[in-house]
Amino acid sequence: MAQQRIVIIGGGFGGVKCAGTLRAHLRNGDAEILLFNKENHLVFSPLLADAVGSSLNLQDVIVPLRQLLPNVNCRTEEVKTIDLVNNCIEYEGHDGLPRRLPYDHVVIACGNISNLNVVPGMADHAFPLKTVGDAAVLRTHIVSQMEKAEICDDPVRRRWYLSFIVVGGGYSGVETAGVINDLVRSSRRFYTSIQEDDISVTLIHSRDQLLPEISPPLREFAREKMAHAGVTIRLNARVQLATGEGVGLGDEFVHGGTIVCTIGSTVAPVVERLATPKEKGRLLTGPDMRLQGSKNAWAIGDCAFITNARDGQPSPPTGQFAERQGRQCAENIVRLKNGEATRPFSFRVLGQLCSIGGHNAVAEMLGFKLSGFWAWFTWRGVYLFKLPAWSRRIQVGFDWAWLVLFPRDLSCIRTEVTDRVTHAHYESGDYIYRQGDVAASFYVIEQGEVEICRTSPEHPDGEIIATLGAGSFFGEQALIGNRPRSASIRARSTVEVIVMGREVFTSISKSLAPLRSALMATIARRLPNVWQERPRVRAALRDFNLADFIEPAPQPILRPTESLFELTRRFGESDEQLFLVSSDGDTLEGMVTLTDLLHAQARGVGTDAPLSEFMIKDPAFIRTTDDCLIAASAFREHGHKLLPVVKGKEGRSIAGVIRARKLIARIMQVVGPPAVPAAAPFASLEPAPLRKEA
Numbered sequence: 001m002a003q004q005r006i007v008i009i010g011g012g013f014g015g016v017k018c019a020g021t022l023r024a025h026l027r028n029g030d031a032e033i034l035l036f037n038k039e040n041h042l043v044f045s046p047l048l049a050d051a052v053g054s055s056l057n058l059q060d061v062i063v064p065l066r067q068l069l070p071n072v073n074c075r076t077e078e079v080k081t082i083d084l085v086n087n088c089i090e091y092e093g094h095d096g097l098p099r100r101l102p103y104d105h106v107v108i109a110c111g112n113i114s115n116l117n118v119v120p121g122m123a124d125h126a127f128p129l130k131t132v133g134d135a136a137v138l139r140t141h142i143v144s145q146m147e148k149a150e151i152c153d154d155p156v157r158r159r160w161y162l163s164f165i166v167v168g169g170g171y172s173g174v175e176t177a178g179v180i181n182d183l184v185r186s187s188r189r190f191y192t193s194i195q196e197d198d199i200s201v202t203l204i205h206s207r208d209q210l211l212p213e214i215s216p217p218l219r220e221f222a223r224e225k226m227a228h229a230g231v232t233i234r235l236n237a238r239v240q241l242a243t244g245e246g247v248g249l250g251d252e253f254v255h256g257g258t259i260v261c262t263i264g265s266t267v268a269p270v271v272e273r274l275a276t277p278k279e280k281g282r283l284l285t286g287p288d289m290r291l292q293g294s295k296n297a298w299a300i301g302d303c304a305f306i307t308n309a310r311d312g313q314p315s316p317p318t319g320q321f322a323e324r325q326g327r328q329c330a331e332n333i334v335r336l337k338n339g340e341a342t343r344p345f346s347f348r349v350l351g352q353l354c355s356i357g358g359h360n361a362v363a364e365m366l367g368f369k370l371s372g373f374w375a376w377f378t379w380r381g382v383y384l385f386k387l388p389a390w391s392r393r394i395q396v397g398f399d400w401a402w403l404v405l406f407p408r409d410l411s412c413i414r415t416e417v418t419d420r421v422t423h424a425h426y427e428s429g430d431y432i433y434r435q436g437d438v439a440a441s442f443y444v445i446e447q448g449e450v451e452i453c454r455t456s457p458e459h460p461d462g463e464i465i466a467t468l469g470a471g472s473f474f475g476e477q478a479l480i481g482n483r484p485r486s487a488s489i490r491a492r493s494t495v496e497v498i499v500m501g502r503e504v505f506t507s508i509s510k511s512l513a514p515l516r517s518a519l520m521a522t523i524a525r526r527l528p529n530v531w532q533e534r535p536r537v538r539a540a541l542r543d544f545n546l547a548d549f550i551e552p553a554p555q556p557i558l559r560p561t562e563s564l565f566e567l568t569r570r571f572g573e574s575d576e577q578l579f580l581v582s583s584d585g586d587t588l589e590g591m592v593t594l595t596d597l598l599h600a601q602a603r604g605v606g607t608d609a610p611l612s613e614f615m616i617k618d619p620a621f622i623r624t625t626d627d628c629l630i631a632a633s634a635f636r637e638h639g640h641k642l643l644p645v646v647k648g649k650e651g652r653s654i655a656g657v658i659r660a661r662k663l664i665a666r667i668m669q670v671v672g673p674p675a676v677p678a679a680a681p682f683a684s685l686e687p688a689p690l691r692k693e694a
């Protein structure tokens, strides 16, 4: 039998069980099993709340997939699309470029993702709890709120720091409220300023009872026990908005410094992109878990809508169901391989367990109902047993035993990495990055010049398409578009750049409106195919001789010590709109435009202030060795009407200036009127925002 390739997308409860079952039934030669997961680990979500409450280490609730599934080919990659017609998946390779991989069977087990947009303001102000990263961030936040409360001398603010709001009264909401309450109240003795009354934990639920899946007496038990432990339970209350100060419930506002949202989820993007029948966004399957109308595509777990043949009900989105579907899906694939008929999914629920804090839980198992300490003990025993690796079982058992003797760990790990804004130095000819590289940083040129080079079928060795000088930035397009670099950046001279990591760049560009506008304007100017859209203009620019456009520099060349008064007089006596600045009359140091003069006067700069204080230092320039395409790109980039030209490949010896107007006039002569009336020869000369006009 030929080896088949079975691709599983998602390494959660469903995907892992499916991969493990397939491996147990199929020899290596029969099938290659590939499991794609965004992270390199399985998250054991029933214990996430314990990690938030510091009764478990974060590491204990995750299990590395390749250690869990030794004979499965595990890949930490995100699958972008599934092509059901051509039996292929597309994923992002290590270099950020798309790769395609054919399959014989595909199992979609992508789970779902948090969607805090269900309530206005929630996405901005609330913490989700879905991944181990969410648990880490939330735990750190809770401990730092206690630290802030300890040093806060305003009693109202201190209570706000210690007010925790949990939205959603299902399993994860109840467990999270319970662990936060335990953590904060049991740690109070280590803080001298925090009083019992300062702490409040509020659980808000839109229905009239918590835990709708559990029988009424157990629900009531849970409510009473939690209230007794200090959790305020608000039933029949719908959160309508969230702000930095708390949540709004219609006419009432509940204040709190921490909001945890356990409601709201949506399907993963790869599922959303699939054009196949869905029910409430989940992939609709036939009884044997194959997608409707497909012979070799299966869906399991939270992302699938599967009817349970045992009771005719849709399967709920729980780990219990996902695991069982994973196993039965794998068995069906094996049956198909053996030429047997598949079987419908059928499962009898084993029970429900929910920890409610304070060493209490509620449990319904195989018809038995338990509550209180023994239910909690059972809850711990069941989940300890269900952890998928012995190493983790021992570790978790040890951590729980540790808490019997010692208090919870209150250390608060700072997640900010130091120095994510760095400086870098490049020598002439060094590549700062290359076309196709994964985008990781954004750069601002402090000193020197770089050239942008792009390879294409016509220019396999690369052609220089533009140059950038001090004050310019680059690298923003690939970061914003989350795609590989579309061109290489090479130092033209000795270059000093400021390098910002992705996170810093994202947060600064979001919060700093002028930078955002400048980025948008730059992206618009640097459209990668701007010249491809105007091939005749491009060809003409390549053919022109730059020397034909160079004019003598406006005279006189000014010294940086000249005063504002002197400069005003010079502009008054001349028709020039710009003067170059040089101490020795030869080396370009700056330039000053009429606009700079007017701005300096408006700012109240003294009439005796030297030019060096308000001129454009290290201005952008073109070299006599450049061509007209680079000159046109520089006009587009800098939004100037006139640019200085310097001699040769090195140094800054002034050769003259070049005017955009002259270049445009020549293009119009050669190319004639544009095909589209609105198209400018090069869409460059509209003044760019935040740039001075020359």
Ligand SMILES: Cc1cc2nc3c(=O)[nH]c(=O)nc-3n(C[C@H](O)[C@H](O)[C@H](O)COP(=O)(O)OP(=O)(O)OC[C@H]3O[C@@H](n4cnc5c(N)ncnc54)[C@H](O)[C@@H]3O)c2cc1C
Pocket: 009, 010, 011, 012, 013, 014, 015, 036, 037, 038, 039, 043, 045, 046, 047, 048, 049, 077, 078, 079, 080, 109, 110, 111, 112, 129, 130, 171, 172, 268, 270, 300, 301, 302, 303, 317, 318, 319, 320, 321, 322, 353
């Ligand atoms: C806080 C919390 C507590 C819970 N407690 C319980 C409980 O006590 N009992 C219970 O039964 N259930 C519980 N659940 C629900 C349970 O975790 C889920 O029902 C279960 O994880 C679903 O399993 P799954 O395999 O469908 O998806 P998941 O376990 O969510 O796994 C999906 C995986 O697919 C990956 N993925 C998604 N898209 C792609 C892609 N395009 N390419 C590659 N990988 C991708 C994701 O990164 C993820 O690792 C809890 C859930 C939470 C959040």
